């Protein structure tokens with residue numbers, strides 16, 4: 113165990129996670145027994161050299177992939193072996209997920225992209241009944257990320273920073289407790305990256321949103337509350353003082 117924090121102060125935890133990829137009869141053990149505690153209300157950075165398994169771990173934590181061994185708990189409840197519908201609920205509502213390359217749908221406007229995941233699993237009638245509420249919520253989230261004026265723009269008409277803001281607004285639609293971010297500034301210039309980090313920091317401070325963020329950037333890692341390092345398929349962690357903005 114990395115921290116000796118009380119369970120209600122841990123939003124997400126993992127014990128003994130193992131994941132081995134198999135390619136051309138070759139076994140590539142990537143995670144060799146990862147223990148992890150993500151503290152509630154904190155920004156946690158996940159660092160490590162390229163290929164060390166950060167994205168593999170993030171995929172397991174997001175239930176986009178399953179571990180070969182080990183357990184994952186969200187707010188004390190086991191999720192890695194939960195039913196498909198429980199895992200869908202966790203992935204679609206309990207956590208928000210953002211990626212380096214935004215993963216927006218190119219044919220949809222910003223606001224349609226923000227609303228789109230809310231349509232998954234709803235019948236058309238159910239969606240139509242709640243359309244006004246979803247629209248209002250999406251507008252509020254776009255406003256929260258400073259992008260309401262771009263609501264009708266498509267991704268091709270937006271900058272990288274703007275697209276990442278749309279992705280963040282989309283992730284916030286369900287009022288998640290935890291944001292999982294895989295290199296959220298990795299595709300942005302330094303200045304835009306700083307703006308996105310400021311926004312994430314505000315969401316953490318104002319809305320008590322817990323954040324787990326993969327980063328290659330030492331400065332970003334140093335600005336987090338906790339920094340976890342992936343090395344040789346295992347995690348080591350330390351708490352760092354958050355630098356004054």
Ligand SMILES: Nc1ncnc2c1ncn2[C@@H]1O[C@H](COP(=O)(O)OP(=O)(O)OP(=O)(O)O)[C@@H](O)[C@H]1O
Nearest residue numbers: 133134135140142161162163164165166167168169
């Ligand atoms: N589907 C897969 N099949 C086989 N090997 C894979 C697969 N996905 C990842 N790997 C291998 O697993 C290792 C870890 O990959 P992963 O993407 O988790 O690393 P990372 O730390 O996120 O790297 P980066 O910082 O470059 O994004 C790498 O050696 C990669 O080649």
